[in-house]
Amino acid sequence: MNLTDKHKYQLLLEISQKVRDTLDLDETMNHLLDTVKTVVDYDAAGIFILNQDLVHKRHEQPKGKIAGIAHRGYDHIQNGQDDMLRFGKGITGHVISTNTSMIVPDTRLDERYVKARSQTLSEIAVPILRNKRAIGALNLESNQLSAYDESDLEVLQFIADAAAISIEKAMLHQQLLEKGLLDKQLQIARDMQSQLFPDKSPHIPGYDIAGICLPAEEIGGDYFDYIKLPRRELGVAVADISGNGIASALMMTAFRGLLRMHTRGRLGSVKIAQAINRLLPEFSGYSHFVALAYVVLAPDNNVFTYTCCGQQPPLLLHADGSVENLEEHGPALGILNDVNFTNEKKSMSTGDILLLYTDGVVELTDLAGMEYGMQRLVSVVNQARDIPSAKLIQKVTQATQHFSGTPNYQDDFTLVIIKRI
Secondary structure (H helix, E strand, O other), rough: OOOOHHHHHHHHHHHHHHHHHOOOOOHHHHHHHHHHHHHOOOOOEEEEHHHHHHHOOOOOOOOOOOOEEEEEEEOOOOOOHHHHHHHHHHHHHHHHHOOOOOOOHHHHHHOOOOOOOOOOOOEEEEEEEEOOOEEEEEEEEEEOOOOOOOHHHHHHHHHHHHHHHHHHHHHHHHHHHHHHHHHHHHHHHHHHHOOOOOOOOOOOOOOOEEEEEEEEOOOOOOEEEEEOOOOEEEEEEEEEEOOOHHHHHHHHHHHHHHHHHHOOOOOOOOHHHHHHHHHHHHHHEEEEEEEEEEEEEEOOOOOOEEEEOOOOOOOOEEOOOOEEEEOOOOOOOOOOOOOOOEEEEEEOOOOOOOEEOOOOHHHEOOOOOOOHHHHHHHHHHHHOOOOOOHHHHHHHHHHHHHHOOOOOOOOEEEEEEEEEO
8 A cells, every 4th residue: 555644644643552551562562563464464474673672581581683572473483493583584684684675575486585484475574773773673474475565665664663663662661670670689689788797886895896898889799797706806807809799799698608607616817718718619610709808806915816818908007196017918718729828916005096998998099090098098097096986987988089089989998997995
């Protein structure tokens, strides 16, 4: 049929009426096939979209290049077996790859035709365009020879062009739904991860202790913990798991379990580091490693023992403002076998402050690319050393955010402050 302005208006109105009440992509496609049937007859039809342009639900990712969204008259279309869907072959694949329409009077004579049904003798296909690029195709097949002509092509292309708006709207809606679901899942994961951190600071006479972990993304790979030990001692751990995102968060959970399991006995910090170093690859497969600073505080004699494995060495700020840089005692955990870790003992006098932190605290940069650095951290802490540890941490976060010009961190930010008062 030839399209007059009146026919075009009626088609647009019909398409609009059928799809206006739905944002579901499958429903939109099926409504469009119903509309096509009223103006161009077919024995089989399909609307096919490139797989890369679709958002798929979990466990529903098609293996092929083209995903069949809606179809009629085909006995079966299987992604794993159909060459058109798997490799983008056939008339439909040609239309999508070339951005051009096709009329095939006799499919038996066209080598590009993929035999999806034995009865088909002629075919017509037009691209569905978005931003001048084919994201899919509208395809009709007939059991009659030469069933389609240029007037049918005009009608079909008009419908495809009009449908592209509805298809794009439905695709964007699906993307928003999937993003919303992902955001919700990430929020749940973040809430669960936050439960792994201490909910309050330990109360130890003569000491003021506080800690914070601010992930750079929804979930992070940094970790800190307070662990009650025998003889009224306290274990304090600050760790940084390599990488970022969900994989690092899962590794952090595994590491936390290993650390807490091995601190239940009477193993010293060196034995704990060696045990975790040996076991960690069973969880990570050597794809992740853990940088750890682990301190055992003995408040009865005001001595702490520390082991530093690939982590930023703790800083001991004395009451007179001087800084003692503690040493690293070995590589990060989970990299090398048979590492001989060591530890060291230090005393804390009244007014001394011990800082345990990850690289996200000192390696953040300003707009010019300059790092915050250890000296700025020490300066902020020394200037406000008389306030409680929790407020001192707030001073550090405010200073680092002011330095970088943003409240967001480039890397996970973890800081624990231990003050002897």
